[in-house]
Every structure is written in structure tokens, then in C-alpha cells.
Amino acid sequence: MKITKYGAIDIGSNAVRLLVANVIEEDDKEPKFKKSSLVRVPIRLGADAFVSGKISEENTHRMIDAMEAFKLIMKVHGVQKYKACATSAMREAENGNEIANTILTKTGVEIDIIDGKKEAAIISSTDLNQLIESDATYLYVDVGGGSTEFTLFSSGKIINSKSFKIGTVRLINNKKSENKAIFKKVQKWIEENTKNYKRISLIGSGGNINKIFKMSGRELGKPISYIYLNAQYQFLKKMTYKERISELSLNPDRADVIVPATKIYLSAMKWSGARKIFVPKIGLSDGIIKSLYYNKL
Template identity: 25%
Template structure:
């Protein structure tokens, strides 16, 4: 059976087409487009007209690809930007009428569960872990072990939100940094409480920004690893810390020039680094891994079971 999964993120729209056979699957096609649906006014809960149009045009293109691959089933999920936007329902309606794509808008809780399913499929969960997925609109945290999901929550502290609210300097000033960290600290108090009880041993970053961290390290150290085909990647903690400190201290232009950087993440990666370093520091974690499998693989995993 041929399945297409569309993940409409706040920054990026993803399309994945897979041939499935029972619990086996082969990925036939994969692409992502930096739609930037949260551009400009995400904190006012509005999808601005230019972003709205980019989103619908991207879905039209996705639909053409889906048709050409003769797909049997299409599952499109929308997350934080569409979920929280006043005109999110208009976007869902336009997607169906103009692009022929039926979208399901999922809750933060459902999003966290699907991220967990995706990461589980990658084989990254070997011990008690905290999974973290940094989106443009929200950040999901999932506490789990090899057997089960223990706790999950979605927070509205995505990189696009925090960037528009707090990131006003280049390179980022101590003042901006402190505002971001204070905000995160206030938002995540229940996360730190639950982790105090369960003591995760490792942080697993789900795709997105963590792929960029890995790519920057791979390029700098000329490692023979292709993130596009890898399911997981284990970070050397010192390499990770060096890389993130460089990112935080660099100007926009300096980050642009770093081998392995993608334009979409040039500024948001600073927010991602600050959040990740803060969480790892608070939880005294020094083990970090990347799972390239994320929400869309979770959707695929669910469709294969049913």
C-alpha cells in the first residue's frame, strides 16, 4: 500500500511517500519546503496572507506529486501554527478546496504522542529518555523508556514564537538571552518536576534543529556520516556544546556562512540552542542523541498498524 504523509509544521511543510507491507516500509519520496507559516505574526495568532499563499501553493505541488506516485492513502496533519491561528480553519478549508488536501489539525498532546511513535521507530530509545522536538510554534517533551511513554506535554515556546517576541539583537544580547531563559524557566516548571521524579538519562532531539546541530558538527569535523540517510546520531557532548556556544555568539551573517547551515534555521537555531542547553543544564544531562525520525514517521507507523 502506498501512503503519503504530510506534516504541516510552523516553519516547514514535509511530504513523505512510502510503500508499506505489513510492518515493513520503504520510503519512495521525501521533501520539505520552508513555508514559514508562522512568519510575522505568530504571537498574534494570525497566518499572514503571504504565508497563507505559500502554504496553499506548496500543498498544490505536494498534491501533484502524490497523484504522480499513485498513492492509496493521504494523511495530512497540521500543528501549532494552524492550531493556534484565528484563520487556521480558513487555511484548512482552502487546502481542501484549492489544493485537494484534507488536513487534520492535531492537539499538542496528539503531536507529542506521534513524535514518540516516530522516535521509537528509529531505535533511538535505549534507556530512560527525554525526547524533545523544537518546532516553530511549539516544543514537545516526552518522557519515556524502552517499554512505554511515561509523560508528555506540548508547550507554546517554539523557535518562531520566541524569536519574534525576544530576539531583537545581532549577535543576541545578554538581555535578550535572559528574557528567553526566564520565559522558558517559567513555562517548563512542571517538566523539571516530573524529570526530578523520573531522572531521564539522556536527551533525544527529534529531527529539525537537532539535524542542523549534527550537520554543523559533521561538516566541521569532516565525518563520513549522511544525516539524510541515518536514523540516529549520537552527539559527542563537547562537540555539541562548542557548536552551540559558537552559534549563540555568532552574528546572523557568520551563522549563514557555517557549512551545514540551512537558511530557514539561521536565526531560529540560536533559540533552539538556548532552550536545549538550558534543559540539559537543569536536568544535568550530558548524553544527547538525534532521531531523524519524527512526527511524520509516527504518523506512518500508526497507519501501518491500522
């Protein structure tokens, strides 16, 4: 048996995460990917990028501190290889590349600012093939702070994939008219791509749907129904931001974005005709680990 430790840094629009995973190799067996540690820090880069168009000096310093801390954590874990990827906030900030260069100079951490297509491809390289039935159809929805990736799978193959600028932090900061317009674009894409398929199920990824799944108390692998998710949405929407923190024990940076995130999942279910959503707890960082192992990054 051989165990190798890998690290994945996911620099999102709502938070920055470090995943440390063990890759376990045994003779004549498929490698196993086991999460060892997950650290999440609430640096909301999207609040900068989607409002002022630039990453602030304060958040730049916080990012430098986070990368230094992540390096130490990886050192303690004995991580042999890691990769840092940044998504829509860094991608859209006019000083995104400048910030990435500053972080490289100060910390030695090289950040790959990836586009929506590459983000969707990395996410799709996760263990989805072990979760989906070979003859079924699924719409995979990964909701982030700045963008949402949609991938349609049928009979085990990717039919189509698209990234939209419809993320939780963006929805909070955008004008209502802007949000309405982007929802219409998403609706058109989903309806056009799913119209020839029956009995579609959703696969949801992202911190918000993971939290809702945890709150549901359901057994891992069991889906959430449209009716349940809609009830949760109505319940969360009626609560104030402070009530979500005090009564539901949500983190402050989760308590506001969980409502628009739930709306995105619900809308995707409605437009695709899906009646249930599976929540396998996988995302970009898991995809980075797998891509590193198979030398795709």
C-alpha cells in the same frame, strides 16, 4: 512481499514538509518503514500567527500552491493514502480553520489541525521503541517552530508528556520577558518529572538538531555530548545570520532558528542532568506514516 506508499504532510510553524514512505510487508516479519522522498518548503506560518495572530493572504496562496505541488508529487510516487496535519501556527491563528477550509476547497487536501497532546502522541508512535534500551530513561524533545513536545520514557514506557509554547520562530518573535517566563515553566516541568531518575539521556528530533548532528560528522546512532552541543551553541551564537548562511551553507530559514533550537536542547539536558543526546532523525511526519498504517489516524 507487498510494498505500499504512504504520504505525510507536516504543516509546521517554520516549514511545510511532505514525506513519502514505503511500507514493506513480508510474511512473518514486522513491517519496514522506509523513507522514499522528503520535500520541505520554507513557508514560515509562525511569523504570521505569533505576531499578527492571523495567517497572511500571501502565505495562504503559498500554502495552496504547496498542497497542489504535494498532490502531484504523491501522484507521481503512487501514494495510496496520505494525511495532512497542522501544528501550533495554524492552531493559534484566528483564521486557521478558515485557511484549512479554503485549502480543502481549492486543492481537495483536508488538513487536520492537531493540539499539542495529539502531536506528542503521534510523534511517540514512531520507532522510538527500537531505539531506546528497555531499562533506561530518556527525555524525548521535539523542537518545532511554535511548540516543543517533551516526553519522558523509562523502562520502555511513557511516564509523562507535555507540549509547551516554546518554539524557534516564537522565541525569535517574542519579547525577552515572555521567553524567560516560558523557559521557567519548562524548567519546572523537566526538573519535577526527572528528579527520581538517574542517568537520563535525551532523544532529540526536529530539523535543527538533525542539522547539528550532520555537521558533527558522527555515525548514525552515536550520541552527541552536552559539551559538544554547548560548544556548537557558543560557536553559532557568535556568528552573524549572514555568516551562518555563507560559511556554514545553512538555508536562510534555518540560519536564524538553529540558535534558539540549540538553546532549548541544551536547557533540557541541563535541567534533566543528561550528558548526551541521541538524534534518530524521526518526527511528526514519521509518526503520521505509522499512524496511517496502523489505522490510528
